[in-house]
Amino acid sequence: MALIDRTIKVPLHYQMYLDLLKRIQSGALAPGDKLPPEPQLEKIYDVSRITVRRAVEMLAQDGLVEKHRGKRGTIVSGTKHDYDIAKLTSFTDDAQLYGDRPSAELVGFSEVMPADHIAHLLQLDAGETVYLIERKRFRTNVIVGFHRAYIRRLGGLDLSADEFTADASLYELLKLRGIVPGSASEVLEVREPDNDVMDELDMPHGASVFYKERLTRTASGEPFEYVEMFYNPEYYRYKVELVLD
Numbered sequence: 416m417a418l419i420d421r422t423i424k425v426p427l428h429y430q431m432y433l434d435l436l437k438r439i440q441s442g443a444l445a446p447g448d449k450l451p452p453e454p455q456l457e458k459i460y461d462v463s464r465i466t467v468r469r470a471v472e473m474l475a476q477d478g479l480v481e482k483h484r485g486k487r488g489t490i491v492s493g494t495k496h497d498y499d500i501a502k503l504t505s506f507t508d509d510a511q512l513y514g515d516r517p518s519a520e521l522v523g524f525s526e527v528m529p530a531d532h533i534a535h536l537l538q539l540d541a542g543e544t545v546y547l548i549e550r551k552r553f554r555t556n557v558i559v560g561f562h563r564a565y566i567r568r569l570g571g572l573d574l575s576a577d578e579f580t581a582d583a584s585l586y587e588l589l590k591l592r593g594i595v596p597g598s599a600s601e602v603l604e605v606r607e608p609d610n611d612v613m614d615e616l617d618m619p620h621g622a623s624v625f626y627k628e629r630l631t632r633t634a635s636g637e638p639f640e641y642v643e644m645f646y647n648p649e650y651y652r653y654k655v656e657l658v659l660d
Contacts, residue, residue, distance in 0.1 A: 428469035523549035524576035597634030
């Protein structure tokens with residue numbers, strides 16, 4: 416069955432757009448999937464290169480695909496969800512809020528002496544070390560973030576790399592050791608990270624991301640976590656409720 420009907424008075428590029436839209440909405444083309452390259456789309460739909468480009472541009476204008484240079488090609492966009500910046504939640508909480516399956520890939524696990532400003536924020540004693548845990552974060556197999564967490568060893572906290580499986584929640588691991596988040600201070604800004612972070616996010620060098628710094632404390636006010644979070648803005652937006660005083 417032909418995907419394009421040349422007997423009707425509907426522009427070819429619009430017919431192609433509608434067919435690709437149906438595939439995206441049905442899940443046949445899922446977030447993170449790459450569209451076939453232009454020459455292949457020409458053959459699939461039996462249309463010209465100009466027709467292909469017009470159809471793909473319509474999808475891009477609707478926010479359904481993201482066009483990238485080079486090998487990344489054109490990617491089906493993920494759904495952007497709203498996250499309340501006034502609530503203290505974990506990545507796992509945020510993902511599950513919208514029915515996504517959270518997972519992680521451990522990139523680095525070590526015990527380090529942090530930079531002076533981090534040691535000051537965590538109220539470390541001279542020479543005190545912390546865990547440095549670096550992880551890629553996924554929502555339903557789509558990479559959306561990269562976390563670099565510095566964890567204070569409150570009460571002789573003992574963690575190991577093999578605990579950080581794909582579905583492990585850092586906060587749940589800490590709760591098992593009696594370290595429960597009570598409050599946090601957070602800064603959100605747009606930033607261009609270094610190339611190493613962009614490679615972990617599978618994003619082009621020089622692009623901008625949502626950057627969050629969080630200092631997390633226990634209910635008694637002891638700081639135990641300083642974390643740098645880098646998020647692909649294709650998948651995130653943040654909201655806050657304001658009340659007139």
